[in-house]
Amino acid sequence: MTPMKEDYIKIIFELGGTERKISNKEIAIGLDVAAGSVTEMVAKMVEEKLVIHEPYAGITLTELGHQLAIELVRKHRLWETFLVDDLKYEVADVHSEAEVLEHQTSDKLAAALYTFLGKPEFCPHGGVIPDEDGNYPESSNAVLADVVDGQTVEIARIIDNHDLLIYLHDLGVMAHTKIEVLKHEPFEGPIIVKRLVDGDQINISFKAAHNIFVQ
Incomplete structure (x- = not known):
């Protein structure tokens, strides 16, 4: 399997594609690729029985796709945990x-x-780590972009994307950070939030806010 196809499986899993239908747009934002590329790859994955695509509804992982995602995510996040903790x-x-x-x-x-x-359940950026049997704790699928102004939330997890993690690290935003959503700027502008630990106001881009999950 190509690294790109593995990236698609992982992003669909991360976006909640075992529990809900994921749109092409969500995948395109998560992988930072063109919508046309998503359409082409999803068609190939349907042929290989890795995903189910319902037109105008969305994409979900098949049992085969889910098992592959678990294996890829488990090994990846175990190493991330080791690299950070040890x-x-x-x-x-x-x-x-x-x-x-x-x-x-x-x-x-x-x-x-x-x-x-120590059999960790979550990696350093909040992603679940499946156990030996493929079981893992429930994870929030609510994205920061959908939080209404005035609501206070805690960042549960961040999509495992290198550029995104660096961007948020520079902003001082990570898993378990508590924030108050102050304002959604119009026309896909940034979401303005206040970090509760120090009261600092931060502008988080529209694209990033779709890859940050909160609870």
Whole structure:
């Protein structure tokens, strides 16, 4: 399977594609690719029985696609956790390293790493880590972009994208950060939020706000 196809499987999983229907637009924003590219790749994945695509409704992972996503996500996020917790990497810097390591990780090594790390349920940016049987805790699918002005929320997880993690790291926004949504600027402008820990106001881009999940 190509790395690009793996990226599609992972992003559909991250966007909640086992529980709800994901739109082409959401995938395009998450992967920062053109809408036409999404249409083409989704068609190939339908042929390979990795996803189900209902026109005008959305995309969900099949059982096969879900199992592949679990395997990819589990190994990737175990390495991210190890790099941050034990090698003291910055959260924003681990994605590319974990991307390489996950493809060289046997099931036996993944199991040993999982035990060594204390069987974590979440990675450093809040993503779920499936256990040996593919089970994982429920995760919020509510995105920051949809939070109404005046509401206070906590960031639950952030899509595993290198550029996004660096962008949010520079803003001082990460998993478990509590914020108040102050204003949605019109015409796909930024969402203005206040970080509760220090009262700082932050502008988060429209695109980023669709890849930040809150509770």
